[in-house]
Amino acid sequence: MKYDHRATESKWQKKWEEKGVFHASNESDKEKFFALIEFPYPSGAGLHVGHPRPYIGLDVVARKRRLQGYNVLYPIGWDAFGLPAENYAIKNHVHPEGITRQNIARYKSQIQSLGISFDWSREISTIDPEYYKWTQWIFLQLYKHGLAYKKEMNVNWCTSCKCVLANEEVVNGVCERCGSEVVHRVKSQWMLKITEYAQRLIDDLKLVDYPERVRTQQKNWIGRSTGAEVDFETSAGDKLTIYTTRPDTLYGATYMVISPEHPYIEKWAGKLTNMDEVREYQAQAARKSDFERTEVAKEKTGVRLQGVTAINPVTGGEIPVFISDYVLVSYGTGAIMAVPAHDDRDWDFAKKFRLPIIEVVKGGDVQEAAFTDCETGVMVNSGILDGLSVEEAKAKITGFLEEKGIGHAKVNYKLRDWVFSRQRYWGEPIPMVYCEKCGWQPIPESELPLKLPQVESYEPTDTGESPLAKMTEWVNTTCPCCGGPAKRETDTMPQWAGSSWYFLRYMDPHNDGALASKEALEYWSPVDWYNGGMEHTTLHLLYSRFWHKFLYDIGVTPTPEPYAKRTSHGMILGLNPHNFQNLTAAEQKKMLEEYGSREKAQEALREQYGEMADHPIVKMSKSLNNVVNPDGLVEEVGADTVRLYEMFIGDFEKAAPWSTAGMKGCRRLVDRYWALQENVTGSDSISPELEASFHKAIKKVGEDIETLKFNTAIATLMALINEIGQNGKGITREELRVFTLLLNPFAPHVTEEVWEACKLGGGMACEQAWPKYDEAKTKDSMIEIVVQIKGKVRSRINVPADMGKEEVIAAAKAEEKIAAELSGKDIVKEIYVPGKLVNLVTK
Ligand code: ANZ
Ligand code: ZN
Secondary structure, three states: OOOOHHHHHHHHHHHHHHHOOOOOOOOOOOOEEEEEEOOOOOOOOOOOOOOHHHHHHHHHHHHHHHHOOOEEEOOOEEOOOOHHHHHHHHHHOOOHHHHHHHHHHHHHHHHHOOOOOOOHHHOEEOOOHHHHHHHHHHHHHHHHOOOEEEEEEEEEEEOOOOEEEOHHHEEOOEEOOOOOEEEEEEEEEEEEOHHHHHHHHHHHHHHOEOOHHHHHHHHHHHOEEEEEEEEEEEOOOOEEEEEEOOHHHHHHOOEEEEOOOOOHHHHOOOOOOOHHHHHHHHHHHHOOOHHHHHOOOOOOOOEEEEEEEEEOOOOOOEEEEEEOOOOOOOOOOOEEEEOOOOOHHHHHHHHHHOOOOOOOEEOOOHHHHHHHOOOOOEEOOOHHHOOOEHHHHHHHHHHHHHHHOOEEEEEEEOOOOEEOOEOOOOOOEOOEEEEOOOEEEEOOHHHOOOOOOOOOOOOOOOOOOOHHHHOHHHHEEEOOOOOOEEEEOOOEOOOOOHHHOHHHHHOOOOOOOOOOOHHHHHHHOOEOEEEEOHHHOOHHHHHHHHHHHHHHHOOOOOOOOOEOEEEEOOOEEEEOOOOHHHOOHHHHHHHHHHHOOHHHHHHHHHHHHOHHHHOOEEEOOHHHOOOOOHHHHHHHHOHHHHHHHHHHOOOOOOOEEOOHHHHHHHHHHHHHHHHHHHHEEOOOOOOHHHHHHHHHHHHHHHHHHHOOOHHHHHHHHHHHHHHHHHHOOOEEHHHHHHHHHHHOOOOHHHHHHHHHHOOOOOOOHHHOOOOOOOHHHHOOOEEEEEEEEOOEEEEEEEEEOOOOHHHHHHHHHHOHHHHHHHOOOOEEEEEEEOOOEEEEEEO
16 A cells, blocks of 8 residues: 555644644643744745754754644744845735735745644744734834934945945945945944843853853854053043053053044144045945945055044053044944054054054064963063963053053943944834934824734835834824824834744734733743744844843843843755766766866856856755745655655754755655554564664654754654564554654654554554653663573573673573573682673683
């Protein structure tokens, strides 16, 4: 009887949903388990085989937890606002909601065809007003607690998306989404004070179970450093404050640099005699990204401010002040003291501008120290610091500066406040209005949700204003404070908003009086296990931890951290069509003829497609046309096989190349398992020959699932089915029952069908109890012991591996042949070599 995956899979998917077996209950005596995957952005391209890898991985965990008796919440929803849908909508003159809903429907059916045990009764979407009502509500609370503010900002402006980007969205100087150039512009933006949580976001990493690489990335992103702020007197009369991590090198500060955007430049304009040159340089710098500006290797540029000088506060020496783009306005105080002897960038700059270089630390490799965090060496040319170690000098100079009132110790973070507004239509409206008389006012909470106005179609504005600005009827409103005329904020929230708290909504998705009830939050918090991509380690994880901490502070959430445990999956990769190895045989032949050798052919490909052509395996992407969609595969080989293959393809935490041909082995496992039904014996126990193997498999599969070693768990099941076959006696009911339950989290459909057909128990397979193993039986149970009499081999016995000395000797003496030989003789000595032999010495 051949296995019909099509009929079986749709049958069980329907049954599960009808019976609601995966619906979590908010009222249960069972222990809770909340498993979370990063909810998808439903893109127009549909799901490719890389997307469901994490869903299947945590599905295996969730299904196992249910079998272990937990009340499991495994939800899904849609991160549905976002630029691609908006850009598509603009291009095609349609509304982004329609296309987004279509994409959601497609994603949903693709995901459902894989039999993932999501609780569909809790499906949410960030674009639903019932959902974004609470996103807006959280914003209002942030505002009311002084954590949201509006500020003129030098922002990253994507020239193609016509939109402000957060620093995190600028990668290597270009827009993370579209790859276009990013420049600086000054705009008034809503900001969220994530910096106020910087220290707690570091400290509370202690409370959670995150992989070390994730922890490190979070810390690096926050970028805590310790040092001092120091005031330098200037000839202009203003004190120029700098931030340094090396106050010990103050005697070596031979010039200063301020960022081209530093406010003093305008203030000093009247005193500066080379203002034209300065302005020209400012304009140049504005066109560059922070990334370009701070690159160490880059040739240093700058302009000396003519007409203003500064005084080194410890040497009293007069030193020049420059502007240079290697100093960023957004970090520290936007000004530095330059110590060319001990800082690479200052060194390059000093060489170029012929500035004095004074060594103040001797004997230690300061450059290396910067990486190892342990500065060695002794202070020289440093007045009161001479002879001290770096650490001592830091402490002494900081004390000195504090005493004189010209400086103090300072902790700095690389983390910036979060630029929270976007000049786009397709996002949550920011629930604020502006009144000429009263300034910015929050709208009353009773008016939430503030819905996006309906439009047929719209265009972005070239001025960088949101398309909402043109919808005057929506924009014009009354001031909640004085009742006079006022205007709504026309910027919307970034996509990061809806994803910063979605896991809370799953706990109580239909509540319209609160983002979730107190009881639901108490019961389900925190998320027990959150799996997501490494690409979300810095931003999404930080943003959502920040919001959660804020909600904790105002008494909404019961725990300081949202996710107890975080894991990460590796990406599924595709073949690079521009790599020689992946060309068709005909294409290869043609190229070989043209270029003479493989190497030359590959060189030609590289010339045409760039460096990337050299990698045979790359990310799946529409532009490379190497995307594999799961739909056809599910149809052809079945969801269980696709699921098994996604888990078998390699280490879950590492990237792996997709190979459709590689699925065969997994389909074979399904077929062999299916065939077991044909030879079931009546026995209600595991046969002695297989007992150890079964107990070992229960242990191994269970432990492997916990450590995300799904591939070796499946290999264990493959080996076990081989053994069952080799045993040659068919399979007992108990063996089939246990095997079915072990396979169920990976291949839920076929196991349900066998469970039902062979009547292996009441209810569905997914409602049973996870098999238990006996630790003792997982050891290689029996070992062979040679039995000698006076050093001569007389017999062999099989004993349990862990049997003690006394018992083994007793068993040896009791063996039939030995017992016969021994009768009437006195034993003078008994020798036992553990695990090997017993020698009985008689008189
Ligand atoms: C003097 C000095 C001597 C410095 C030395 C370093 C080494 P982190 O560790 O990243 O916090 N700096 C300060 N503000 C800056 C800005 N806005 N743009 C660019 N650079 C800035 O880096 C702090 C160090 O980077 C500071 O310490 C300062 O240079 C520079 F041997 O001051 B240091
Ligand atoms: Zn007003």
